[in-house]
Amino acid sequence: MKIAILPGDGIGTEIMAEAVKVLNVLDLKFETESALVGGAAYDAHGHPLPEATLNLAKSADAVLFGAVGDWKYDKLERQFRPEQAILGLRKHLGLFANFRPAICYPQLTHASSLKPELVAGLDILIIRELTGDIYFGQPRGRRVAVDGHFPGAEEAFDTMRYSKPEIERIAHVAFQAARKRNKKVTSVDKANVLETFQFWKDVVTEVHAQYPDVALEHMYVDNAAMQLVKAPKAFDVVVTGNMFGDILSDEAAMLTGSIGMLPSASLDKANKGLYEPSHGSAPDIAGKGVANPLATILSAAMMLRYSLNQPEAADRIESAVQAVLSAGLRTGDIWSEGTQKVGTVAMGDAVVAAI
């Protein structure tokens, strides 16, 4: 087994070092190979996703990804910006199914913005389609408007689109995931306005016929943004498109109060995947040794379970993280009165010790 290690920018290198340390004590047979990605790759090679990095990711059995991005790249042309690396990896590896669990860890309930009774025990799974929608739809660009409110004016445009097989495959992923959970899927759309999402709703309903044991509800995206705030525990599996999923998965992650703890997986049709923390590269705290490595460590656990067929090893990591939290260790982002503040390396060491 080969794991591609792509630390990236900002806190990426620090948190990745801890995840690799944890993987190394598990006594599994795998090799790792690292490569630059994002701003770090641009600095060294002039491109955020160099050919060699992409080839490594393609040849590996799984990719563990840190985070990319820094304000210093904001002025670059779009194609050279760090986030193009993650978009490129999703596209070239065909990672169409993004799993973003929004879990409120019992030890961290107080860290949520929401009242404790609304989030205690929260465990929802957002499944976001990741290679279609307005993220990749062509045509896009700038031009002179020929119609609309100001014909003759300069305008910019993008194309939202979904084909039937794209919707079908993500719907199957969602219904199958719900079968292993509480058997309920909420499909989020904007069928009252968008042709794309009326089609989405129709196709999801069609696929649902094959899963009579799973309940399906449809919800408009604006209502979903509200219901997540009002009663997040009413959800089980949420499935939606790339753009709506970007917004709702971040909203849900922040609602938990545990965003420094949340892993994510992006899978292709053969369950090969890229695993990354749900949080970003946090350039403001990079290099200070204070970042929370647990989301990356838990991403490594997800990788062992989904792509590398090592569920026991995944369990061992997850139990160790629970033990460390229960022992009261906290990085700054999740610290509260009465718990012990530790840095990135100490947190990683504690997980290793607990394993």
Place this chain on the structure above:
Amino acid sequence: MKIAILPGDGIGTEIMAEAVKVLNVLDLKFETESALVGGAAYDAHGHPLPEATLNLAKSADAVLFGAVGDWKYDKLERQFRPEQAILGLRKHLGLFANFRPAICYPQLTHASSLKPELVAGLDILIIRELTGDIYFGQPRGRRVAVDGHFPGAEEAFDTMRYSKPEIERIAHVAFQAARKRNKKVTSVDKANVLETFQFWKDVVTEVHAQYPDVALEHMYVDNAAMQLVKAPKAFDVVVTGNMFGDILSDEAAMLTGSIGMLPSASLDKANKGLYEPSHGSAPDIAGKGVANPLATILSAAMMLRYSLNQPEAADRIESAVQAVLSAGLRTGDIWSEGTQKVGTVAMGDAVVAAI
């Protein structure tokens, strides 16, 4: 002055009756004329926005709108569904600037999902562009895909677009609104992925040069969805496109806990406007006399202030609503232990009495 009264469906007629009652005690010179809209208009005339209703709205100085929609219309072809009425009114009246205040009323802080310290005193203004973006962009429809992941498959598509003058005029509205508030604008985009919103960001930045006294920050939509949960009070004026504004304004409204209380205004370039509560038609409680009429009553106040140049009358309504809340009267949606539960009519009567 002529006010068009469009009650609509569900609780629309009940809440509108209270708003009209309140307007009538103000001793102002205006005439009102009512018309059917939404499902009610479809039932009577076969179209959710009949010609006569549209003409009334066009000829009036302002439109007071209740709410539209009911599950029983879900199976209709899109063009006949109730929400097409609101989209049609926005388009035909040129209502490009949607003002959605997200206010946490001091008497209702406890009703929020958020911890009280995060929302107490919250007062932000979301300005959503309302006649452009993917809501109205052409082309849109279904076709056979010629490229993408599954060439040859059936697909649906929509077009996101913004022209320079469309962005400029909404940016001016936002900067001018901020001048009357805390002089800060957050422009929400997705410039890292979408051509349309890179252009949005560029044009907003350009317009900002004319408002050196107002601070401008740019934020990605996914981050905005998070920051609204984490620290809503950090915002003052938020300006964004039609689609992102739909999602974020609903999220923000729900965060306040006061959604049954929130009015909204949709204005054209001459400040003629349509005013409606931020909540929907709530068919589940329609006809029961329990709906909260305050958002509609406060929408009437906004109408007096923005379109009818009657700021004192607007103040009188708003003070009366405050008085009624302070006296402890609550409809079911905002009721809590120790306050007095009243129905729709009693709430309207109480506001009238307080005036």
